[in-house]
Amino acid sequence: MFSSVxxxxxxxxxxxxxxxxxxxxxxxxxxxxxxxASIYFRKPxxxxxxxxxxxxxxxxxxxxxxGISAHDLNQGIVGNCWFVAACSCLALKPNLWTRVIPDxxxxxxxxxxxxxxxxxxxFQFWIFGKWVDVVVDDRxxxxxxxxxxxxxxxxxxxxxxLLEKAYAKLSGCYExxxxxxxxxxxxxxxxxxxxxxxxxxxxxxxxxxxxxELFTNxxxxxxxxxxxxxxxxxxxHEIELKMGNxxxxxxAYSVTAVKKVRLGHGLLAYFKNxxxxxxxMRNPWGKTEWNGPWSDTSEEWSKVGDTERGNLxxxxxxxxEFWMAFSDWCKFFTDADVCRLINTxxxxxxxxxxxxxxxGSWTKNADPLLNRCGGCANYKSTFLQNPQxxxxxxxxxxxxxxxxxxxxxxxxxxxxxxxxxxIGFSIFKVELNRxxxxxxxxxxxxxxxxxxxxxxxxxxxxxxQQGRYVVLPTGFKPLTLGDYMLRIxxxxxxxxxxLTVDKPQVRCWSSFVGYPQVVSHVYIHAAxxxxxxxxxxxxxxxxxIYCEGKSVRSPIKNDTxxxxxxxxxxxxxxxxxxxITVQIWNSNAVKDEFMGQVVxxxxxxxxxxxxVMQLRKWGSQMADEVPGKISLKIVTVTxxxxx
Numbered sequence: 332m333f334s335s336v337x338x339x340x341x342x343x344x345x346x347x348x349x350x351x352x353x354x355x356x357x358x359x360x361x362x363x364x365x366x367x368a369s370i371y372f373r374k375p376x377x378x379x380x381x382x383x384x385x386x387x388x389x390x391x392x393x394x395x396x397x398g399i400s401a402h403d404l405n406q407g408i409v410g411n412c413w414f415v416a417a418c419s420c421l422a423l424k425p426n427l428w429t430r431v432i433p434d435x436x437x438x439x440x441x442x443x444x445x446x447x448x449x450x451x452x453x454f455q456f457w458i459f460g461k462w463v464d465v466v467v468d469d470r471x472x473x474x475x476x477x478x479x480x481x482x483x484x485x486x487x488x489x490x491x492x493l494l495e496k497a498y499a500k501l502s503g504c505y506e507x508x509x510x511x512x513x514x515x516x517x518x519x520x521x522x523x524x525x526x527x528x529x530x531x532x533x534x535x536x537x538x539x540x541x542x543x544e545l546f547t548n549x550x551x552x553x554x555x556x557x558x559x560x561x562x563x564x565x566x567x568h569e570i571e572l573k574m575g576n577x578x579x580x581x582x583a584y585s586v587t588a589v590k591k592v593r594l595g596h597g598l599l600a601y602f603k604n605x606x607x608x609x610x611x612m613r614n615p616w617g618k619t620e621w622n623g624p625w626s627d628t629s630e631e632w633s634k635v636g637d638t639e640r641g642n643l644x645x646x647x648x649x650x651x652e653f654w655m656a657f658s659d660w661c662k663f664f665t666d667a668d669v670c671r672l673i674n675t676x677x678x679x680x681x682x683x684x685x686x687x688x689x690x691g692s693w694t695k696n697a698d699p700l701l702n703r704c705g706g707c708a709n710y711k712s713t714f715l716q717n718p719q720x721x722x723x724x725x726x727x728x729x730x731x732x733x734x735x736x737x738x739x740x741x742x743x744x745x746x747x748x749x750x751x752x753x754i755g756f757s758i759f760k761v762e763l764n765r766x767x768x769x770x771x772x773x774x775x776x777x778x779x780x781x782x783x784x785x786x787x788x789x790x791x792x793x794x795x796q797q798g799r800y801v802v803l804p805t806g807f808k809p810l811t812l813g814d815y816m817l818r819i820x821x822x823x824x825x826x827x828x829x830l831t832v833d834k835p836q837v838r839c840w841s842s843f844v845g846y847p848q849v850v851s852h853v854y855i856h857a858a859x860x861x862x863x864x865x866x867x868x869x870x871x872x873x874x875x876i877y878c879e880g881k882s883v884r885s886p887i888k889n890d891t892x893x894x895x896x897x898x899x900x901x902x903x904x905x906x907x908x909x910x911i912t913v914q915i916w917n918s919n920a921v922k923d924e925f926m927g928q929v930v931x932x933x934x935x936x937x938x939x940x941x942x943v944m945q946l947r948k949w950g951s952q953m954a955d956e957v958p959g960k961i962s963l964k965i966v967t968v969t970x971x972x973x974x
Contacts (some may be wrong), residue, residue, distance in 0.1 A: 335462070336455060339501065342466040344453040357384070357450030360468040363500040370472055371506040372745040376408060378474035384450060385440075385469055388476065389487035394439045396488040399428060401587055402650060404491045405617040407480035410570070411508040412583045413560075414498065415481055415615035417516035418491055419585035420558040427521050431455055432490060433464075454497040457522040459738055460688060460816050465497040472505070480505060484617065502741040507749070513560035513583045514668030515739070515787050523558065523670040524734045524818065526790040531564065536662040546608045546657050549669065550589045557671045559586035561612065564665040577622040578663055584612040587652060592643065596636040610660050611643075614651035621653045673732070673820055684732070684820040687827035691718045692814045693806055706809035707783060708757055708772075717805045719768050721761070722819055722827035724795045727886070731795050732820035733758070735781070735804050736788040737813055753807040754815070755783035758793070761801050762852065762901040763883045768830045769801055774852045783807045797886050801830065835903050847903035851878065853911060855885075857896040861917075861926070870894075871918040872926065878902040878911045887918045 338344075340362045351358045363369050365382035385392035396403075401419040406412050421428050429435065431454055438452055450469045455462050471492050472479055481495040498516075499505045514525035528545075535542045549559060565572065565581030572580045588611035595605060614620065625631045627649075632640060643654070655663075675686045693704035705716035724731065735756050743749040759775040769775060778800070781791045804817050819827050835847055853876050861870045869890040876883045876898065883900030902911075914928040 336464045337461055339463050339465045344451065344464060344466050347466060348449045348451050351449035351451060352447060355446075357448075358468045359450075359470070360466065360500075363467060363496075365468075365470045365472075369499070369504050372504060374506060374509075376472070376474060376479055378479075380472045380474060380479070381476075382470040383473045383476070385471070385487075385489050388471070388473065388478070391442075391487050392440055392489055393487055394432075394435060394490045394493075396483070396485045399490065401585065401613055402617070402652070403483045403485070403488060404615060405482055405484060406615045407478065407482060409480055409505055409509055411481070411495075411511060412571075412615045413511040413513040413562075414495065414508055414516050415491075416513045416560050416583040416585040416613075417520060417558075418481070418494065419587070419613050419615065420513075420517060420560065421520050423587060424521075424556060424558070426556070431520050432494065435490075452493050452497075454494055456498070456501065456519045458501070458519060459736070459814075460690065462522075463501075465500055467493060467496045467500060469493065471496065502739075503743075503745050507741045507744045511741070512668065512787065513562075513585070514670055517558045517560070517668070517670040518736075518788065521558070521670065521672060523672050524732060524790060524820070525788050526669045526671070526792070527784075527786060527788075528667045528669060529665070530561075530661055530667060531665040536658065542658065542661055543608075545661070546589075549586075549610075549667075550591075550608075552669055552671055553586070553589040555672065555674075557669065559589070559667060559669050560584060561586060561660070561664045561667045563663065573619060576663065577620050577626070579614065579616075579619060582614070584614060584664075587611045587613050588643075590643070592635060592654075593639050594634050608657035609654050610657050611652065611654045613653075617651045618649050620649060620651060621655055623655070623659060625654045625656050625659075627653060671732075685822065685824050687722070687819045687825060689720060689817045689827070689829060690814070691804070691817065691829070693717070693812050695810060695812060702810075704806060704810050704812055706811065707755060707805050707807050708777070708780065710809050711772075713809045714803070714805070715769050715772065716809075717803045719801050719803055719830040720817060720819075720827055721765060721799060721801050721830050722821070722825035723799050724797050724821065724825065725823055727797050728794055729797075729822050731793055731825075732818075733781075733791045733793070733802060734788060734818040734820075735790075736816045736818070738815075739787060751785040751787055752811055752813050753783055753785045754805065754813075755781040755789050755807065756791075756802055756804045756817075757781070758795075759801045759803075760796075761799050762899040763799050763885070764881070764900050765799055765801065766830070766832075767835070767901075767903075768833050770833070775801075847905050849904050849907045851902045851904055851907070851911070852899065853878070853883075853902065854899045855896055855913060857913075859894050859896070859915065861892045861894070872915055873918060874898050875914045875916065876900045876911065877914065879904055879906060879909055 347358060370376060370380060399422045401422045403422060404415050404418050406415045421431060433455055441447055451466060452469060453464055453466045455464050478492055481491045483491050499508055502508055514527060517523055518525050533541065535545055553559060560583055562583050563578060563580045570581035574580060590609055591606040592609045593606050620626060632645065674683050695704055696702050702716045703718050705713035708714050735754060737752055737754055740749045740751055757777055758779045760778050761775055779793045781789050804815055819825060837846060855874055855876060861872060870892055871887050871889050872894050873887045874885040874896045881902055885896055885898035888894035911931040912928055915926045917924040917926055
């Protein structure tokens with residue numbers, strides 16, 4: 332994640348700063364000038380804007396005043412509470428903000444060496460898979476001498492205003508930050524993986540089991556350095572409407588703590604060990620808090636001992652930060668963005684993940700069969716024209732994280748565009764030896780489909796059985812063009828790669844050795860009865876499918892006399908009248924033992940119906956043809972003609 336940095340607009344901070352110091356002048360950014368175009372494209376601010384440098388606003392400007400804190404920030408006149416909430420979360424994570432604000436000590440004002448100040452700053456953001464270094468000058472928009480956008484509580488602290496300016500530069504102008512997603516900003520600050528949770532649709536308030544699982548999940552995310560934010564859905568006329576309970580609709584809150592709070596006083600509290608799940612949030616306005624149970628002055632706090640309250644940092648000030656019972660949070664909030672900092676380090680005592688990242692595009696071609704923009708599975712005739720990526724799950728079962736992110740569209744808002752595409756993905760379990768693109772989903776098993784939504788990122792956590800899978804990232808409708816980034820996280824290396832070839836290639840020697848005539852999809856759905864094969868009273872069997880010198884081997888079924896096999900293979904056959912052989916072996920430490928086989932013979936017919944009848948005949952022959960140590964009950968094969 333922490334790779335080399337790309338300078339935005341090819342502006343190199345060090346060389347620009349050194350040139351300004353040499354020429355004894357303050358930096359003026361030609362790529363983001365101090366004019367109206369950098370502020371708005373449609374809606375001007377409510378007053379005459381003057382661009383001022385920090386020295387013109389405060390006599391003693393600093394990047395940080397007494398360090399960095401989530402309490403530093405207040406939202407300005409632009410509706411970017413989502414960005415300010417993300418900044419509040421960032422301030423809680425030193426390992427993150429020191430990356431976003433690099434060389435912060437060097438960038439700080441130095442009263443002893445004022446000649447080294449050049450009016451230039453730089454910040455780093457993780458944009459579409461790479462770290463980007465953004466340079467800005469220190470001219471900030473003001474009205475009546477006051478900063479009009481994000482600002483700190485202390486009028487001589489400027490880190491938040493300068494950080495916001497750099498982000499506005501990335502987005503085209505300040506107004507492009509109007510309306511957004513906190514999770515997206517957190518990803519841009521960290522390279523995290525964002526998961527959007529619809530609390531309302533999931534009915535977490537009324538389902539206690541789901542609520543307990545969610546709290547455990549959020550507690551784990553928070554304890555491992557993740558970042559969480561939340562909001563309440565609002566109709567257009569309800570945006571930033573204060574409710575009777577003090578919460579604000581259509582407004583992003585940063586989650587600043589997730590904790591099981593101990594109830595009781597003194598030693599009795601420790602022996603009784605009664606806790607309540609709670610969550611703490613901050614309003615980016617720096618004021619306006621929840622006034623229900625467990626609010627700052629609520630009588631519920633009398634149930635908590637002085638020591639515990641001190642550890643929680645309870646205050647009665649209207650500083651925008653407050654606690655809620657987790658059950659109330661699930662009741663009143665409708666959406667949460669959960670950003671996981673995925674640990675990919677091999678030098679770690681905590682859970683680590685193997686990450687694979689692919690970049691691609693949904694593109695249109697003059698030949699429709701070469702399109703890579705086929706839309707979702709609703710469009711059956713074009714769906715398989717989408718990009719396809721294959722990966723393996725090598726454990727018996729594994730949790731897999733998949734994130735599909737499109738390019739941020741905010742920069743296009745000036746041109747009246749800037750809306751996200753509606754995107755999603757489907758996952759298919761395929762043959763163990765699949766290496767060419769899918770052309771028929773009727774022979775495949777769809778194991779999961781994501782939500783299709785016009786969000787920047789679509790995320791899924793899914794438990795998958797051992798096997799090979801293909802994921803298809805798509806737009807919702809065909810001919811939807813755009814760029815995407817696909818990230819797949821597994822416990823061990825998944826060998827994830829894009830499938831780009833449709834079928835075996837014709838070689839110069841194909842005329843001599845033959846070219847495949849048909850594709851056979853072989854699915855072994857078998858139950859077997861075995862005799863004891865080892866001293867533990869069990870066996871460790873596996874199946875191998877052979878076809879024209881190629882083979883597919885199933886995973887081993889450990890310590891069982893009644894294994895069930897579900898193994899599949901795809902074979903591109905040059906001699907379709909040749910038999911397919913199914914063998915069962917027992918795994919041993921020294922040498923594996925052959926236990927029996929079935930030879931599936933029969934001609935390939937041009938039509939499917941006669942072939943189906945032939946397959947039924949094969950199935951009925953199983954028990955007779957296998958030696959006495961083992962009996963197979965079901966085997967099915969689907970054979971497709973022509974490739």
